[in-house]
Amino acid sequence: QQKVQQSPESLTVSEGAMASLNCTFSDGTSNNFRWYRQHSAKGLEVLVSIFSDGEKEEGRFTAHLNRANLHVSLHIREPQPSDSAVYLCAVSPITGNTGKLIFGLGTTLQVQP
Amino acid sequence: GPKVLQIPSHQIIDMGQMVTLNCDPVSNHLYFYWYKQILGQQMEFLVNFYNGKVMEKSKLFKDQFSVERPDGSYFTLKIQPTALEDSAVYFCASSSGHSGNTLYFGEGSRLIVV
Helix, strand or coil, rough: CCEEEECCEEEEEEECCEEEEEECCCCCCCCEEEEECCCCCEEEEEEEEECCCCCEEECCEEEEECCCEEEEEEECCCHHHHHHHEEEEECCCCCCCCCCCCCCCCCEEECCC | CCCCCEEEEEECCCCCCCCCEEEEEECCEEEEEEEEEECCCEEEEEEECCEEEEEECCCCCCCCCEEEEECCCCCCEEEECHHHHHHHHEEEEEEEECCCCCCCCCCEEEECCC
């Protein structure tokens, strides 16, 4: 069973400084990785989806996937206080892909003005 | 972006009673999901549903749980009877396909069983 771990558990950055979040998974044969964020008491907002090794950019959000290293990261360019939220890494399991996602525990990002 | 609506946003219920959580998925989506998140723990898959049937369910989807989507109405999660350990936030999601398609989530229904 695919396992997903995120680091750091929490991160504080200053407005405008790059924020980098990490996610490791246990099996590199998955090909479906997503970053979501969750503002307090709100639903999940999809940020970036990435399906092959390399880089994928969506606005200020860039995901880097390296399946050989079992690692996917999220970089937030010029973060703003409104980006303060919990960021969740989600991976599809390897077999029988029925749309199920396996989530990490999340990284709580605080962006200070 | 696409919106998934969930009703109620929160509910307190006595242990042993029945509860129904309602989800209005994104229009034209065909795949529907429920996830459970206990405070401080990761979000976990419960069940997915397509064409009137459960496709896959996890071990968290106990016998007391059921899902359905009668034509033109909400996708529902029913728990009967409820137990204390069912207290959690339940998130509904929908997608247009399954493999490779983005899941869009609602804001969750917070259930407290007392």
